[in-house]
Amino acid sequence: MTPLDALPDPKLLRLFDVLYNCRSVTRAAEQLGQSQPTISIWLARLREQLNDTLFVRTPGGMAPTPRADQLIGPCREVLESLRRLTASEPQFIAATAQRRFRLCVSDASHITLLPRILNHLRSHAPGIRLEAARIDGNTESALESGEADLAIGFVPWLGGGMYQQVLFEQDWVCLSNPKHATDGEPMSITRYRTEGHVQVSAGTGQKLLEAALTRAGIERRVMLELPGFLGLGMVVGSTDLIATLPRHIGQTLAAMHGLQMTDCPLAVDGFTVKQHWHARYHQDSGNRWLRELIRQLFQPPRLADGHA
Template identity: 45%
Template structure:
C-alpha cells in the first residue's frame, strides 16, 4: 500500500493528541476521513496502533517504534512538496470539470463564475449533472469536484461540508388559497410539483410525508428544479424545495417561501473529491474558493 502525506500526518496527529476528533480538527479534515485513514494505517502495519482507553487513544508498542520514522518521512515529504509550483489563477487557462445537482447550478454556480471572472478570467468550467456515474468519474479523473447533496458519495471520497439545508414550500405570491402560513389541510388540498431527481436524496421528502400520513396530489412531474420557480410563480401549484434554492429564486420570481406544517430532516450540502486530486495545487485552490464562497 502506498502512503501519502495525509496518512502520515494522521498517524502523527493521533499520536500527539490521543484523540481522533481533535486530530481531525487540527488537520482540518472531516473526522470520517481521519477514521478511514486510521483504518488504512492499521491494515498496513497489521496492528491497532492506538488502543482506546479512558485516557484517550494510547499508542501500541508498534506505533511507538514507528513514530520516529513517520515524522522523518513527514519532514521529507513536506520538504519535497515545498518545491511545487504555486497555482496562479490569474494566469491560468485550466478547465475544471465539476459535477453539480441542478439546485447547485441555480444557487451556487453563478456566484462561483463571478468569482472566477475576478480571480481567474482565463479559467474555464465544464458542468455535468450529478448521477450514479459520478463516483466513477471522480475516480477515473473525468471529474475534478462534485458539489451538492449526494448521499451516494458519503463513503470513499474526501468531503467538506459547505452548509446545512432544510425544506420549505414554494407558492405563487398571488396564490388565492394559501396565505402567510401553510396548514396541513392546505398541503393536502393543493396540487404539487414533484421533481424526479436521481442520486441527490430528495426522495426522502415523500417518504417522510408518507410516514406522517400525507400523500401529496402530484399534478406535475419534472426532471429537474431548473423550471420549478417559474412554473410555481405562474400557476397555483406548490413545490417543496430546499431553502437556499427558494431564497435564490424568490429574488427573480413572484413566489413566497412558506414553512412546512410537518418537520422534514435537514441535510448537508458538501463538496466531494477523489484522493487523486487531493494534493493537486489547482484543485486545492478550486476547493478553497468554493469553501470561501459558500461554507457557513
C-alpha cells in the first residue's frame, strides 16, 4: 500500500486526469487556470514521481503511454475520494428526513417539553422519531458516544467536551387546590410550615429545595412522596396538600388541572435549564437543526436577542 505522503500532489493528479482527457497541454492549462510553463513544470514533476513519461507528443496530441493507461483508473479513484473527503455535509432537510433523536430529559420534561416538541415534529418533520431517556450518571457517556443527541435540563455535573446553551431560568412555586386556598392570598411561610405537602423525589433541582428547607429550619409535613410528577396534578387537585416545584412544570400542571399557583415563600435558589451536546456532534447537521428547533421553542426572546 502506498503511504499517503508518497502520493503525488492532488493538483498533479488533477493535471493527469485533465491531460488524459484533452490530450493537449494548452487546453489543460486553460481548464486548470494555469500558464503553459506551469503545466509543463507540473507534468515534469508528475513524470518524475510516477517514474514514467506518461504522455508522448504525437501529431494527434499528447498520447498516453501504456503506464498512463494503467494509472488513470486509480488516479480518478483518488480524486473522487478526495472530493468526498472535502465535500460539505449534506443539508439536513427536516421535512423529509428519516431519523431518530434521543433526548436525555428530566421527569418534568415529559409534561412540559416533549409534547410541544412532538407537536412541532408531527407538523413539520413527520419522519423524525423521538426517544426519551433519563438524566443520570450515564448521560455524559451517552452524549459522547452518540447514543444520545441532547441533554435538556439542569445538569451541572456534565464535564468537559460539552457545549451548552441557556434555554430559560427557573424559580420555585407552590401548587394548591383552589378549594382550599385562602382567598387568593400569597402563600405565607406560616401556612407553608403547617400545611401538608406532596414531595416529589425526582428532578435535578430537588437538592436546591432540600438545601433551602435545611437553611430555614423547616421540616415539612410530607403526607405523600411521589417518584415523579406523573399524577401530581390530580393529587393536588383532589386534596388539601401543597406541592413545591419549579415554575415551568408548575405553570403546566396549574393550567391542566385548574390549580392555584403562588410564589414559594421560601428562599430557594433558582437554576438554569440548558441544552447540552458533545463537541463531537457540534457540526452534525441533524444535531444543529434539533438544537435550533428547541431554542426557538423554549428560549425567551430576551435571551435570543442577547439581552439575558
